[in-house]
Amino acid sequence: AQSVTQLGSHVSVSEGALVLLRCNYSSSVPPYLFWYVQYPNQGLQLLLKYTSAATLVKGINGFEAEFKKSETSFHLTKPSAHMSDAAEYFCAVDSSYKLIFGSGTRLLVRP
Amino acid sequence: KAGVTQTPRYLIKTRGQQVTLSCSPISGHRSVSWYQQTPGQGLQFLFEYFSETQRNKGNFPGRFSGRQFSNSRSEMNVSTLELGDSALYLCASSLTSGGAQETQYFGPGTRLLVL
Numbered sequence: 001a002q003s004v005t006q007l008g009s010h011v012s013v014s015e016g017a018l019v020l021l022r023c024n025y026s027s028s029v030p031p032y033l034f035w036y037v038q039y040p041n042q043g044l045q046l047l048l049k050y051t052s053a054a055t056l057v058k059g060i061n062g063f064e065a066e067f068k069k070s071e072t073s074f075h076l077t078k079p080s081a082h083m084s085d086a087a088e089y090f091c092a093v094d095s096s097y098k099l100i101f102g103s104g105t106r107l108l109v110r111p
Numbered sequence: 112k113a114g115v116t117q118t119p120r121y122l123i124k125t126r127g128q129q130v131t132l133s134c135s136p137i138s139g140h141r142s143v144s145w146y147q148q149t150p151g152q153g154l155q156f157l158f159e160y161f162s163e164t165q166r167n168k169g170n171f172p173g174r175f176s177g178r179q180f181s182n183s184r185s186e187m188n189v190s191t192l193e194l195g196d197s198a199l200y201l202c203a204s205s206l207t208s209g210g211a212q213e214t215q216y217f218g219p220g221t222r223l224l225v226l
Contacts, residue, residue, distance in 0.1 A: 036217075043115070043201055043217035090154065098144065098167050099215065101154035 002027045002095040004074075006102035014110045019063075019078040021105045023091030026072065032094035033074045035065055038104075039087045047089075050074060061085070081109050112138060115204050115218035123224045129190040132221045136183050136204030143185040144215060145177060148199040157200075160185055161207065189223075197225045 007022040025031055032051055036044040048059025055067045065076045076089060086109045091102040116135045124130050136143050144167075145157040156169040160179035177187040183204075189196055199222050203215040 041219075043219045044203075045217070046214050049214070092154075096167065098156040098159060098169070099146075099154075100156070101146075103153050 002031060002093045002100055004033075004091045004093050004100060004102040006089075006091050006105050008105050009103065010106045010108065012108040012110060013081045015083055016080050019076070019081045019085065019107065021076040021089050021091075021107065023065075023074045023076065023102060024072050025074060025091075025093050027093060033065075033067065034092040034094070034099065035059065035063070035074075035076050036090045036092060036101075037087050038090065044090065047076070081107075083109050083111065085109055115202055115216050117200075117202050117218040117221050119221060120219065121222050121224075123226065124192050125226050126192055126194060128192050129188060130192060130223060131186055131188045132200055132202075132223075134185045134187075134202030134204075134218060136185070136202075137216055140204035140206055140216075141183050142205045142207055143179055143183065144203045144205075145185070145187050146201045146203065147171075148201060148220070149195075149197070154201075157187065192225045194225050197223060199223075 003026045005024045034049045035047040038044050047063050048057045050057050050067045058064045063078045088104045088106045090104050092099040118133045142161045144159040148154045158177050159167040163179045174190045179185045199220045201220045203217045205213040205215045
């Protein structure tokens with residue numbers, strides 16, 4: 001069965017610092033991987049998705065993620081955090097046309 | 112283009128009651144998926160509908176059911192509510208596929224509180 005694991009339920013960074021949110025996947029076949037963001041009292045918004053076209057995927061709001069098969073990872077990064085990035089982030093994998101989500105990482109941005 | 116809309120946004124029910132939640136997908140989208148989000152279990156897939164047919168179902172009891180209408184709007188029903196059903200219920204739509212082939216667009220959710 002396919003699954004994803006997000007390391008760190010909370011990550012705190014200073015404004016302007018690098019954001020790194022970790023996601024490792026488990027899949028017996030080449031996976032389709034996603035990062036979603038959820039702001040308070042809102043639904044999920046797609047940041048980016050990996051569909052095997054390129055290992056470095058660029059998304060919205062300056063985020064990007066790199067697919068590393070050797071490490072079974074799909075970590076999300078942003079060079080410089082902004083206060084508006086404070087939210088919960090979910091990594092997900094497609095499993096037979098449904099999304100399997102990680103447990104989420106709450107990003108706190110300190111002024 | 113309007114996004115995915117869900118009604119109602121908030122709902123309070125008591126144990127034993129039943130509830131119906133509604134989801135209107137983005138115009139032209141034919142696939143609708145439902146997810147439950149709780150602090151303890153996280154985001155879990157409930158079911159997916161396409162052209163009025165359930166194509167995929169998660170691991171939830173039979174108290175959870177859904178349907179899709181010819182205009183692609185979907186409803187989910189929970190009967191005999193339990194305290195543990197308190198959650199944010201999210202609906203997502205996509206053109207034809209509930210998974211990797213296309214982006215799923217999520218609605219704002221319906222927050223259900225069972226007392």
